[in-house]
Amino acid sequence: xxxxxxxxxxxxxxxKTLVKVxxxxxxxxxxxxxxxxxxxxxxxxxxxxxxxxxxxxxKWAAEFSExxxxxFEESYHIAGDLAxxxxxxxxxPESRTDNSLTYWIEYIQALGGLEENEKKAQLKSxxxxxxxxxxxxxxxxxxxxxxxxxxxKLMVRALAKYTGIDExxxxxxxxxxxxxxxxxxxxxxxxxxxxxxxxxxxxFYLAYALEDETESLGDTSLWFAERKWDGIRGQIIVREGELxxxxxxxELVTDKYPEYEVLKEKLPNGTVLDGEILPYKxxxxxxxxxLQTRIGRxxxxxxxxxxSPVIFKAYDVxxxxxxDIRQWPLEKRRTQLESLVGxxxxxxxxxxxxxxxxxxxxxxxxxxxxxxxxxxxxxxxxKDSTYKDGRKKGDWWKWKVDPLTIDAVMIYxxxxxxxxxxxxxxxxFAVWDGEQLVPFTKAYSGLTDKEIGQVDRFVKKNTIDRFxxxxxxxxxxxxxxxxxxxxxxxxxxxxxxxxxxRIKRWRHDKxxxxxxxxxxxxxxxxxxx
Amino acid sequence: xxLQFTEIGIHCPQADIYIDPWRPVDRALITHGHADHSRRGHxxxxxxxxxxxxxxxxxxxxxxxxxxxxxxxxxxxGVKFSFHPAxxxxxxxxxxxxxKGEVWVASGDYKVAADGLTExxxxxxxxxxxxxxxxxxxIYKWKSQKDEFEEINNWWRTNQxxxxxxxxxxxxxxxxxxxxxxxxxxxxxxYTHGAVENVNEVIRxxxxxxxxxxxxxxxxxxxxxxxxxxxxxxxxxxxxxxxKFMPYSVGVASGWMSLRGARRRRAVDRGFVLSDHAxxxxxxxxxxxxxxxxxxxxxxxxxxxxxxxxxxxIESATVETQYEGELTExxxxxxxxxxxxxx
Ligand SMILES: [Zn+2]
Ligand SMILES: [Zn+2]
Numbered sequence: 121x122x123x124x125x126x127x128x129x130x131x132x133x134x135x136k137t138l139v140k141v142x143x144x145x146x147x148x149x150x151x152x153x154x155x156x157x158x159x160x161x162x163x164x165x166x167x168x169x170x171x172x173x174x175x176x177x178x179k180w181a182a183e184f185s186e187x188x189x190x191x192f193e194e195s196y197h198i199a200g201d202l203a204x205x206x207x208x209x210x211x212x213p214e215s216r217t218d219n220s221l222t223y224w225i226e227y228i229q230a231l232g233g234l235e236e237n238e239k240k241a242q243l244k245s246x247x248x249x250x251x252x253x254x255x256x257x258x259x260x261x262x263x264x265x266x267x268x269x270x271x272x273k274l275m276v277r278a279l280a281k282y283t284g285i286d287e288x289x290x291x292x293x294x295x296x297x298x299x300x301x302x303x304x305x306x307x308x309x310x311x312x313x314x315x316x317x318x319x320x321x322x323x324f325y326l327a328y329a330l331e332d333e334t335e336s337l338g339d340t341s342l343w344f345a346e347r348k349w350d351g352i353r354g355q356i357i358v359r360e361g362e363l364x365x366x367x368x369x370x371e372l373v374t375d376k377y378p379e380y381e382v383l384k385e386k387l388p389n390g391t392v393l394d395g396e397i398l399p400y401k402x403x404x405x406x407x408x409x410x411l412q413t414r415i416g417r418x419x420x421x422x423x424x425x426x427x428s429p430v431i432f433k434a435y436d437v438x439x440x441x442x443x444d445i446r447q448w449p450l451e452k453r454r455t456q457l458e459s460l461v462g463x464x465x466x467x468x469x470x471x472x473x474x475x476x477x478x479x480x481x482x483x484x485x486x487x488x489x490x491x492x493x494x495x496x497x498x499x500x501x502x503k504d505s506t507y508k509d510g511r512k513k514g515d516w517w518k519w520k521v522d523p524l525t526i527d528a529v530m531i532y533x534x535x536x537x538x539x540x541x542x543x544x545x546x547x548x549f550a551v552w553d554g555e556q557l558v559p560f561t562k563a564y565s566g567l568t569d570k571e572i573g574q575v576d577r578f579v580k581k582n583t584i585d586r587f588x589x590x591x592x593x594x595x596x597x598x599x600x601x602x603x604x605x606x607x608x609x610x611x612x613x614x615x616x617x618x619x620x621x622r623i624k625r626w627r628h629d630k631x632x633x634x635x636x637x638x639x640x641x642x643x644x645x646x647x648x649x
Numbered sequence: 650x651x652l653q654f655t656e657i658g659i660h661c662p663q664a665d666i667y668i669d670p671w672r673p674v675d676r677a678l679i680t681h682g683h684a685d686h687s688r689r690g691h692x693x694x695x696x697x698x699x700x701x702x703x704x705x706x707x708x709x710x711x712x713x714x715x716x717x718x719x720x721x722x723x724x725x726x727g728v729k730f731s732f733h734p735a736x737x738x739x740x741x742x743x744x745x746x747x748x749k750g751e752v753w754v755a756s757g758d759y760k761v762a763a764d765g766l767t768e769x770x771x772x773x774x775x776x777x778x779x780x781x782x783x784x785x786x787x788i789y790k791w792k793s794q795k796d797e798f799e800e801i802n803n804w805w806r807t808n809q810x811x812x813x814x815x816x817x818x819x820x821x822x823x824x825x826x827x828x829x830x831x832x833x834x835x836x837x838x839x840y841t842h843g844a845v846e847n848v849n850e851v852i853r854x855x856x857x858x859x860x861x862x863x864x865x866x867x868x869x870x871x872x873x874x875x876x877x878x879x880x881x882x883x884x885x886x887x888x889x890x891x892x893k894f895m896p897y898s899v900g901v902a903s904g905w906m907s908l909r910g911a912r913r914r915r916a917v918d919r920g921f922v923l924s925d926h927a928x929x930x931x932x933x934x935x936x937x938x939x940x941x942x943x944x945x946x947x948x949x950x951x952x953x954x955x956x957x958x959x960x961x962x963i964e965s966a967t968v969e970t971q972y973e974g975e976l977t978e979x980x981x982x983x984x985x986x987x988x989x990x991x992x
Contacts (some may be wrong), residue, residue: 132909133918133919134918185787187787188957188960190956191787191953191956191957192787194786194950194953195786195787195788198786198788198950199788199908199910200910201909201910204788204908204909205788208787208788208789208790208907209787209788256909542905542908542910542911
């Protein structure tokens with residue numbers, strides 16, 4: 121695992137894209153094909169399954185370190201990262217070995233079939249033959265939370281440099297339902313036609329947020345506008361009599377949405393649609409969190425399907441009669457899509473309607489109505505645009521509605537994890553209910569490093585009580601919290617759950633008494649929930 | 650109790666002196682010159698000979714200060730005080746307090762491993778020990794100084810090969826001199842930030858054989874820095890002062906750098922684990938070596954270290970103080986290091 125650990129260290133030590141790509145390229149030169157393939161898998165969200173329960177890992181790490189469990193837990197809370205805590209806390213290795221990345225991944229996979237005490241012995245012998253950095257990498261593999269600060273895109277760029285194959289071909293080859301066990305570097309990456317996989321989706325074209333005025337986009341007649349639907353972006357593929365559903369995370373999720381099964385018969389072979397997997401009932405989209413509860417389920421019971429049924433809101437057609445039509449101008453694809461959805465005539469397949477406008481200010485007014493439609497805002501697409509891959513500027517823009525906001529008082533603080541392990545960065549906020557402060561949301565991000573430092577010092581000086589890693593602090597600081605949506609929730613004391621809450625700004629100007637009330641929060645729920 | 654913990658600092662009622670007080674008092678015994686231990690405004694200071702020059706440099710030449718040698722006993726109203734090496738920075742001491750056969754040791758800040766510059770830590774037997782706990786968690790374990798400097802020197806060499814200047818930061822007092830002394834000077838010239846060089850001068854003047862350095866000044870042409878190293882204070886990171894070293898690679902030397910999160914949070918290229926405080930194992934070794942029956946735990950992970958000691962059968966309690974550990978090096982201190990303003 122020497123080269124892989126070296127790669128990890130180099131990636132960890134830099135924030136510069138160029139350096140990262142170089143480090144990856146160099147690694148691809150040095151590593152074996154099998155290790156390369158595993159690295160590509162890890163960097164494209166194809167992690168091996170977990171084979172040991174986290175609680176056992178913690179228990180045994182404490183035991184091998186000869187430390188009481190509470191001390192291990194405290195250390196973990198402070199370091200904020202389990203893999204790192206274990207790497208640091210264990211005694212130095214007894215002997216060093218140098219096995220490949222593949223060796224260790226197979227080692228970890230083999231643990232799955234073992235008895236508890238065998239797992240324990242295997243884990244110990246692994247830990248005691250790796251140095252601190254290798255141990256950290258190994259622990260990331262067993263705990264499953266591998267983030268190396270490299271996006272899939274960046275990895276593909278490095279792979280393109282290494283192989284001489286262009287990036288979009290590689291992105292296409294990397295899609296689909298492969299694992300390093302079912303293919304080889306040669307077949308997956310280097311061979312053009314081998315392993316042709318009918319299920320393969322196209323890379324999604326993603327839009328940037330519009331920051332300039334709409335006027336800067338020029339003549340309105342050049343643009344299509346649609347609602348931005350609040351579900352999960354997906355692709356429906358019908359090829360050779362089979363149906364595949366992909367989500368934007370490039371996950372094959374066909375089984376999760378049996379509602380789409382009918383489209384297998386109704387869509388002609390060689391069709392790929394881009395759209396939104398949208399929870400929908402009685403002619404209305406449902407709140408996104410209903411879909412979330414559904415995603416989390418292993419078994420889709422009748423009840424779940426009744427509570428949060430989905431439709432597919434089609435945005436675009438990417439393949440028609442087996443032909444890749446992404447280079448057609450959008451206007452032409454749109455005509456094709458409209459006739460196709462009409463021909464299918466099934467209530468599960470909806471067309472994402474155009475929002476008609478002549479002037480930008482009309483569109484602005486439509487955007488202001490977004491919440492009436494349970495949508496997040498407006499999508500703008502140039503009529504002559506081709507369907508590109510990945511996030512590209514210029515032809516497509518998302519123009520989101522302004523977030524909802526509320527002023528709240530910070531009452532609890534928790535240490536950050538990872539890069540903010542020494543600082544209190546995660547806060548819980550409350551609103552007034554009479555004389556009482558009722559917590560209603562957690563939020564982080566949105567503060568500058570300097571502000572985080574100030575809040576951190578405030579927390580340390582104004583601690584009332586400690587509950588494990590959480591400190592309750594003197595209620596004093598007021599923050600404006602922004603969020604995208606609000607829903608009823610029985611799990612929260614406040615009765616509401618927020619969507620994407622984050623700190624918008626620190627209200628130095630507001631004393632705590634002037635923060636908003638629970639009643640005001642419930643009024644927002646009435647209007648937007 | 651022989652020593653008491655008050656709002657002002659650690660107090661010895663019998664002798665009416667304070668150890669490292671944080672508010673002005675008549676008589677202060679000072680363990681070492683860091684800003685959180687050695688403050689302005691006391692009417693009388695007592696410290697080691699070796700600690701005195703820096704304390705005077707920082708608090709003013711006109712302060713009323715008396716010195717003792719390491720091990721020398723000074724008796725005040727029947728209480729015997731003596732200073733013993735703490736291994737933290739040059740001149741830093743643990744203060745031993747004895748009265749009618751009862752012995753306490755207030756250790757200030759300390760580290761056990763030798764660093765090639767500081768007087769090496771000396772365990773002192775006592776009944777009651779007051780220990781810091783800056784790095785009082787088992788995740789903090791230092792590599793040997795030799796290994797750490799091998800990494801630092803290699804980093805410097807790589808930067809040199811890439812035509813870059815190396816900038817390494819640490820406390821102006823203590824850390825910086827330790828870095829200077831342990832760098833491989835055959836690689837290139839060691840330049841210093843003004844705040845570091847001021848301390849260097851004070852230390853050389855007291856007879857310490859510190860390796861040679863060159864102060865960064867306006868008139869040095871930019872090209873001269875290329876491939877060489879600059880030892881600077883943490884406040885230099887991100888300041889316009891750094892411009893003249895471009896292109897550069899910047900590192901931080903601090904115990905906190907053993908955590909990946911802390912390394913990444915600072916916008917620096919490299920973090921090196923180098924601390925003037927004891928790590929987990931050293932804290933435990935030090936406590937054991939004192940054979941103390943009772944241990945008071947100050948600044949750091951006080952609750953955790955104290956609970957651990959209690960479970961080890963050593964009676965222990967925590968004490969609130971205003972001492973700080975290595976916070977300046979990660980930009981967390983609330984006490985401003987004086988020399989940083991003067992630079
Ligand atoms: Zn100190
Ligand atoms: Zn201290």
